[in-house]
Amino acid sequence: MDYKQQLVTSSAQKIDVHHHLVPDFWLEAVNAAGLDPAERPPPWTLEATEVVMNDLGITTTMLSLTTPGACIVQGQASRDMARRANEYAAEIRDEKPSKFGFLASLPSLLDTTGAIEEIKYAFEKLKPDGVIVFTRYGDKNCYLGDARLRPVWAELNEHKAVVLIHPATPEGFKSPMPATLLLNITEFPHETTRTAVDLIFSNTKRDYPDIKFILSHAGGTIPYLIGRISLMELLPYAPIHKTKNEIIAEAKTFYFDTALSGTGKSDGSGEVEVDQGKGLRRG
Numbered sequence: 001m002d003y004k005q006q007l008v009t010s011s012a013q014k015i016d017v018h019h020h021l022v023p024d025f026w027l028e029a030v031n032a033a034g035l036d037p038a039e040r041p042p043p044w045t046l047e048a049t050e051v052v053m054n055d056l057g058i059t060t061t062m063l064s065l066t067t068p069g070a071c072i073v074q075g076q077a078s079r080d081m082a083r084r085a086n087e088y089a090a091e092i093r094d095e096k097p098s099k100f101g102f103l104a105s106l107p108s109l110l111d112t113t114g115a116i117e118e119i120k121y122a123f124e125k126l127k128p129d130g131v132i133v134f135t136r137y138g139d140k141n142c143y144l145g146d147a148r149l150r151p152v153w154a155e156l157n158e159h160k161a162v163v164l165i166h167p168a169t170p171e172g173f174k175s176p177m178p179a180t181l182l183l184n185i186t187e188f189p190h191e192t193t194r195t196a197v198d199l200i201f202s203n204t205k206r207d208y209p210d211i212k213f214i215l216s217h218a219g220g221t222i223p224y225l226i227g228r229i230s231l232m233e234l235l236p237y238a239p240i241h242k243t244k245n246e247i248i249a250e251a252k253t254f255y256f257d258t259a260l261s262g263t264g265k266s267d268g269s270g271e272v273e274v275d276q277g278k279g280l281r282r283g
Helices: 003-009 024-033 046-056 075-095 112-126 147-158 188-201 222-234 244-251 274-282
Strands: 015-020 060-064 100-104 130-134 162-166 212-215
Touching: 015 162, 024 075, 060 075, 060 162, 075 100, 075 112, 100 112, 100 130, 112 147, 162 188, 188 212, 188 222, 188 244, 222 244
Parallel strands: 015 060, 060 100, 130 162, 162 212
Antiparallel strands: none
16 A cells, blocks of 8 residues: 555544645735745645645645735734734635634734734634744844743733744845755754744743644754754853753654645645655654
């Protein structure tokens, strides 16, 4: 039996937590922003998503906006974009509740008032399965351990929220890169690692224990670098107040998406690379 058959016939429930929807109104904003090709979403339709689900025996798909999400616009427009995206995703979920869930979008977490308002609205009215956030916000590389974001984490902790962390393009990488160094391929895993490390060393992960953080793309490079990262306790110039064992133990509390982490074929195009579905068999 080949992998594709094993995926479809397996009795294990398969939930795709990392699947991006592309509403027309959001795509218009993306086109208007003139993003780098590496930051542009792939083609998507709901029908093609269902083809992928059937092809791999996926039970439920969690829909979310990819980077830059509602931050494609600023201020009140960003708040409005998040609300519209969440209501759009909730409609899909309500039409086919056995197939779809969604992760709520938020305006920039630096807009703490707007982000908290949307969290309250989403969890009270729309009942999402969690939220999606990005690895950094603003133009100064504000990663997720930044103290300014603590009110947002406190609110999400109250809801015992599932939080999927998705990479964003780091500041300083905005200049055109060689075509062979697409940021979403080469840089996104490192970006995930940066913000995960920031969550650990800022004590954000420790202080908001009821949040379940999921790291995209199989945890970025954390699985490969955690040994090196844990050695920071030995550096006299590093403001780290954790032991090696504490660092490693805290890193182990992250959840990872484990399947399709190496392919763009989970993009709703209706095509799936079967070998990249092996992770679904493992869990």
